[in-house]
Amino acid sequence: MVDLTRRKVLLGGLAAVTATAASAALPSWANARTAVAAPAVHDPFQLGVASGDPLPDSVVLWTRLAPAPLNPDGFGGMPDATYAVDWEIANDAAFTSIVQSGQASAVRASAHSVHIEPTGLQPAREYFYRFKTGGYISPVGRTRTAPAAGAAVDQLKYCFTSCQHWEEGYYHAYKGVVADDPDLVLFLGDYIYEKKSGRAAQERNPRSLAFTEDVTTLAQYRARHAQHKTDADLQAAHAIAPWIVVFDDHEVMNNWNGTTSPATAARKAAGFQAFYENTPIRSTAKPNGSSIQLYRQFVWGNLARFHMLDTRQYRNAQVADPAGSAGPSCTDMRSTSRSILGSTEEAWLLKQFESHPTTWDFLGQQVFFATRDGDGNKATCESPDSWQGYEASRNRIQQGWVDRKVANPVVLTGDVHRHWAADLRLDYFDHSDPVIGSELVTTSVTSNSDTATAPSATWYANNPHIKYCKGERGYVRVTTTPTQTRADFMTTSDTSVYDPAKVVIKNDRSYVVQAGRPGLQQV
Template sequence: MVQVNRRKVLLGGLAAVTATAASAALPSWANARTTAAAPTIHDPFQLGVASGDPLPDSVVLWTRLAPAPLNADGYGGMPDATYAVDWEIANDEAFSSIVQSGSVNAVRASAHSVHIEPVGLQPAREYFYRFKSSGYLSPVGRTRTAPAAGAAVNQLKYCFTSCQHWEEGYYHAYKGVVADDPDLVLFLGDYIYEKKSGRAAAERNPRSLAVADDATTLALYRARHGQHKTDADLQAAHAIAPWIVVFDDHEVMNNWNGTTSPASAARKAAGFQAFYEHTPIRSTAKPNGASIQLYRQFVWGNLARFHMLDTRQFRNAQVADPSGSAGPACTDMRNTARSILGSTEEAWLLKQFESHPATWDFLGQQVFFATRDGDGDKATCESPDSWQGYEASRDRIAKGWVDRKVANPVVLTGDVHRHWAADLRLDYFDHSDPLIGSELVTTSVTSNSDTATPPSAAWLANNPHIKYCKGERGYVRVTTTPAQMRADFMTTSDTSVYDPASVVIKNDVSYVVQAGKPGLQKV
């Protein structure tokens, strides 16, 4: 059973303090300016706080004022008025050593969300932050800046996960993330689901959607994000460390793409806007209608570099599922003109591979990278909603890092609702082809697997590069040093039952990769 660490005690159940109860104890900064004529509101910090996108001198601080976040109108119970939000960042959790403070306006057009980007912070430092508005104090969050470029870093511990459908389980995984006390958290897509579960009642839990309609408008996307963010375990994980977030499809619409998308421009614009309003992402990613700059890079000293990718917005339309057969669909999947990233993002990523500032290169992205081959026949094909469905694009990226001598590439993946571990090759049908990297795939926080049946012996014989598969809920914990990367595949107890005293988080299996020696080794 997971033991609660002191950081969770610090977060104190994530309850804000009312002005009436604590006015005598408020520091002078908390009694700063208010916006004249704005109607009185009750506790606006129902969605907690978060930080993200850490740089050596900066980190994004986030909150949203929403006293009634489940309201179907998407405004979170906030009047049509502007509210001052004061913020403070400190060296210590008692806020006795204030580093920076300021005030911004939270406005209705942004659902009263705020993104603070303080600059001039010290690299590789732990900081604490909080907000105040209308006499209420937010919970306290902890964050950290990245190490300076080129700085020697002995270790980085981060967790990554994806896919958290509200109706399909409780967020036990985040109890484990909080207990792990990571330096960083990565989220690789499907932060919300725009649609109802569709699964049988036995596969869901007692949590229902406050607004059952599919999210198609900005109001409904906001309400969906708001409900997801009311989860106390998710809030605790956001408040424990900075996050780096990318989206997949369900933040907008199942299986949308950037070329022949079934999602209209208006729907994409609404989904992107709500995503931005609810994530600690930089203003460089603020949407411009149906366009958002999501792909970006982060460097952690001389140890790790993260290439955070967008495999939705610029991809060609996926082909119809060929279900393991040969034919025109396979020809389309292998068409050299097709891309899962688009030409501009592909060129950007290949350009990044030309420099080698860190020992490890992690590609944080959404869908399966390695081939999964059911029959061992190269003429057939499957899995169109993966890099396998854009084979030439995958080959360009994989050959790109090989040709540019990227020493230790590791692909990080979400989407498929099961843990997987795989080695990477240029030719998956030649089982003696050299290994060129590895892929770590996290299972979901809650979203159920379509099947829990493990791969058969015959299937594994066709896919010797696949080392592991597990159909339980959880996340992946990665500990990286200059000498090796260790991945712990964490699983949780039944997410359909919520009893905090009985939640169990366990390490199901661990693999390591030695620096300079591609290939997963089971611990």
């Protein structure tokens, strides 16, 4: 067997140019079968490979054929034809022990994306996978299955992040993710930004968009996703571990919602379709027009359970926050009829809390969960685009895990472009109210790079449940064991400059939560 380290295979595969069928060095299987009359194309694996949604016996394998990813028609340079794509999954990176293989059709209606869902895999196992078509071989990806339900798990290491605006910087965070070699990666929304080019000068735009107008059509969403996928660091992070992905608003339109959305049904349908085509999610999430089933659950043995939420599609309309006013209406924000999840998803989540198969319950979701109170006055309100704008909905979820004796709830959050760490209470204005959980908030990969002002001492005094805030780019690295969850808030060097030799990734601060003892402790 060839002795190849995991990272050497993965990163070497990403850096290498795939060979053609004419190369004498290629094994026989490299001459992948193609559909009858499908025109030849040059290397179609420009967007890399990915895996996701791991189960004990299955994981999604993804690629998308796109020899010219930035073509404005959204088809990535692929002809109007169906292509046969062979896939393999193996026990080793050299593919000397192939476990399963098969063939899928990459069709134009799905932008030649491929989602493979092999079953019958072994739980808690590392696997390697690749694709082949037209004589080309994809980069090699590494993935893993979840442990069996109830299986004893000593440790889970995962990373989570969000908000990767292309124009606003380079994806240094993913260099750190790859170096951390996690079991799992969570992405909590804003994988792309639909906005047109020409952002404010102070936000710095080191990279240019191929399509500079607002994204509104399926072709444009496909091309915008493809441009993001051309980033080598993002490709490497996708190839290193399975991802669990949810969207927020910018995958469709800023601040859209599912009830009185400013986004049309056609625009939502286009955004959802492109999101599905470009992420390693299961066919159960394949959109039905302007609807997509995104919320779901993943269980990691007896250690951790991930409740992945959709806080965008079913929420009530966001309460207006008029400029220059005293703030949004507290009466509206605290109305018991309002929900950020909608009644069906909210009931689903509360139902999950009735069982306790794992030590830890993680809520992977998009927007700030704890209250942030600027003036210490309960009579004023702020942050209507967060759970604070749906206070009764948050109360039902928090009271739900208290009533159902969820021992170790931890909320994982994206969206706000800063690192935050907070304790959770039923009453955030009663500073003696017991702590019932914790929230870990990741900063962005690039969005709004390094422009945030740190909270003042007075602000922290009004918010003693909030322990930390950092306005730099990065991600959060989490290590979970049966006795504690540790969160390392990782930051990166200047994302406006791309010099691999000068990229610095550091741990800015760490907190732990002890099992059975709610509350953050700095370490």
